[in-house]
Amino acid sequence: MPEKTTPEKARQGRRGVPVLLVLVFGLLLAAVVWWxxxxxxxxxxxxxxxETPASRDAPAG
Structure with missing residues (x-):
């Protein structure tokens, strides 16, 4: 019989920094670099x- 796994262990991702914070800080960093x-x-x-071109109206004198 296979072992029972708890829902916490079965998760593929682990708990950490929320993706939204990573995206917001990445956007802020891009804005600072752009500035x-x-x-x-x-x-x-x-x-x-x-550079301004010489005027053609001036006398060649």
Missing amino acids: GVEVYGLMLDQQQAI
């Missing part, structure tokens, strides 16, 4: 020189 990349991109954009 950091945005700030870095803005810093790079402000450091580049702005």
Whole structure:
């Protein structure tokens, strides 16, 4: 005769951190990284020189 197993032992997953918390913290971490990349991109954009083409209306004099 097979052994009887309690419902607690028969569970495939064990008790631990709820999946919702893992998903929420992962989303928050992704948002922080995204913000950091945005700030870095803005810093790079402000450091580049702005080139303006020479005006064709000015006299060649």
